[in-house]
Amino acid sequence: MPHRSAPLTAMLTLAMLTLTGCARAEADAPAASPESTGHGAVARATEMSEPPLAVVTIDPGGTVRQLDLLDESVAELGEVPVASRASSDGRYVFADGGDGLSIVDSGRWTWDHVDHFHYYLAAPNMLGEVPGRGPATVATTSSSTTGGTGVFFAESGEAVLLDTAAMSRGELVERFRLEVDPHDGLVVPIGGYALVTQPQAGVAASVSVLDEDGMPQPGATADCADARGTVTTRVGAVIGCADGALLATLVDGGVELERIPYPAGTAAPPATAFAGRDGRPTVAGPAGDQGIWLLDTRERTWTLLAVDRPIVQATAVDDEAQHVLALAVDGRVLVIDGKTGALLSQTGPLVADSLATDAGSPTLIADQARAYLNGPAEQVVYEIDFADAARISRTFATPTEPALFAETGR
Template sequence: MPHRSLTAAALLAGAVLALTGCAQPAAKPPAAAPASDDHGAVADAAEVSEPQLALLTIDPEGGVRQLDLLDETETELGSVPAPERTATDGRYVFADSGEGMSVIDSGRWTWDHVDHFHYYLAEPALLGEVAGRGAATVATTLSSTTGGTGVFFAGSAEAVLLDTRALSQGELVERFRLETAPHDGMVVPIGSFALVTEPRDGVAASVSVVDEDGMPVPGRTAACAEARGTITTRVGAVIGCADGALLATVVDGAVEIERVAYPAGAAAPRATDFAGRDGRPTVAAVAGDRHLWLLDTRERAWTLLAVDRPIVQATAVDDQAQHVLALGADGRVLVIDGASGQTIAQTEPLVAESLAIDAGAPTLVVDQHRAYLNAPAERALYEIDFADGARIARVFSPPTTPAFLAETGR
């Protein structure tokens, strides 16, 4: 298993020029398809005519199941160590137990070619464990067959870049594993590079660019006070900072980092957890319980919206109607006008009991046509047609508690 282990001092040895100003380039680079000529195909996978959407759930004991949204059949995939949190890129689900991270391959993925898509179906599999201690922060790209997947273990202060192409072939391969000073950090893949956070006084304070072997790229460091939260959009990779966000793109084979500052005078908590529909430029983040941030990565601009009721999650749909979906503190799913912040449709309180007790956190996920919500205490999975007045399209009753939810096949 190829990997490289470096200290934080070695990581910074080549980073001699701090790009704290991060001036914006004269022209915004266009979105690009994943750098691959195989259109996302891998051996033993069938290309199909439509997305193979499914809901993958994990129960509190680690039992993994996948519900096919086309024919409503359910498959038991096995079990992993009981997770404390999960993340997904739409194909793989990363289940963090606090003593390592399990990787689950749903066997379903979409390859985005910008103007069209390719859809694939393969056998699902439990790929194994990535060693590490403490909470694992996962950062993914828009491709599940190329590039890298970043994992940072807060307890052991290790920054790991997994080879995503190897994952697509059923192998766990670490491109690098860096030893850093203790902090809640991130490893964010971008093209054939990655951004790795560096701490000051135990808090992430900057990011440095490294290549796919973990070697620092000279002159590519940017300040990012209290770095927290990341997401990849069609435009580039986002990292949240105390004063706004960094947006990393690859231009002419090199990483460019821009700073997108919060609007002057904006009085709201910062964004720390971004969510949005896959492949779209705009993402959302909760800002306290009465506001939400929208970050348009194409326009390099923030918008602060006041909402008309308390919310606990938000995700940008970014369709022509500028819809934002949110989970209200009372357990309702809200369709919010992204221009005014007003609620234009809502469900009944679907997860009020789950929010009131420690039964697993409900997670709201969205694709082009539907939203999905797990209800651990209510032991249900909801499919919501957000464009049709937040209509409940289907309700599924899983045989085990759906403590964690990921939509796969996206």
């Protein structure tokens, strides 16, 4: 499809209708299902018998390194412009420098076939940069070889949908680039569509569904005051709103939008960031200074877990034991029972220096078996066995500050 660039506000005026209610989609269907053939493979990739897990770090100068978590070898992948934050879908790493977005292909990914998985390893690749002004917010699906990847540049108000299949072939192709009034916005891909926020008085106030060419879908718009934070779960794509969450699901070839309101009478601040283990329905986010919000997208329910100290980040493992992990302001990783809210175990103050300085922001990531935490000031990456009393299973020293980091291959 051709690249499309056009003002979005005028295009949406004909499509704006109020959300009146939506039916529940099938609970266990992937939010963005890969193609039925190919099992997520691409040319020049090797299928592996287990996930080719790795940790990608970006130091303050922009050097990108990848640590293989199986053999502990380290490879220098290249350089990106100095970045202030990074995110990942488990394959690609997106480094945001405030003046364009750099994309690194780690060459490692897992393809989710619902009842089983396929694992792939290929040569890493520095894909290049997506131009734009201001902080870039990235949203991805559960597939790193199909669908789209959304990027929104806050200062310029540019809403971009990248072709993820092209990225898997080493190309950066924009499905659309639209002009929206500048704000802290979102472009959230789902199937062959994307959700794009629209502002009111400079703040995201509603969400509209566009097709992959950037054309609005009539009637597919919902209010979402102060829209912030997004994640894709097994069930669908989530966007945080001031009064709860907006859940987008694929139903009958289209997108349905459904509200999941916060429990009546709650006084806890809304979640503005979400994290969870890939391929699971439950995600977590800090509830201000009042604990952790858990959102179960399969059951359409919120649960507030009280925590005895302020939380910086939270992520839901959503395993059989319902583990929830949190990074506290004192630098400790807490392991919490997601059913009862009980503190099961905790580490020592692993990244206290990083949280107390400007060395960089620690990031806590969880997969099925381990959690990973970078300490920029400490110049270390920790591997934590959260199911074994938060035991530090491995520690990886880094040659420079791992200011930004992500886990890949998952």
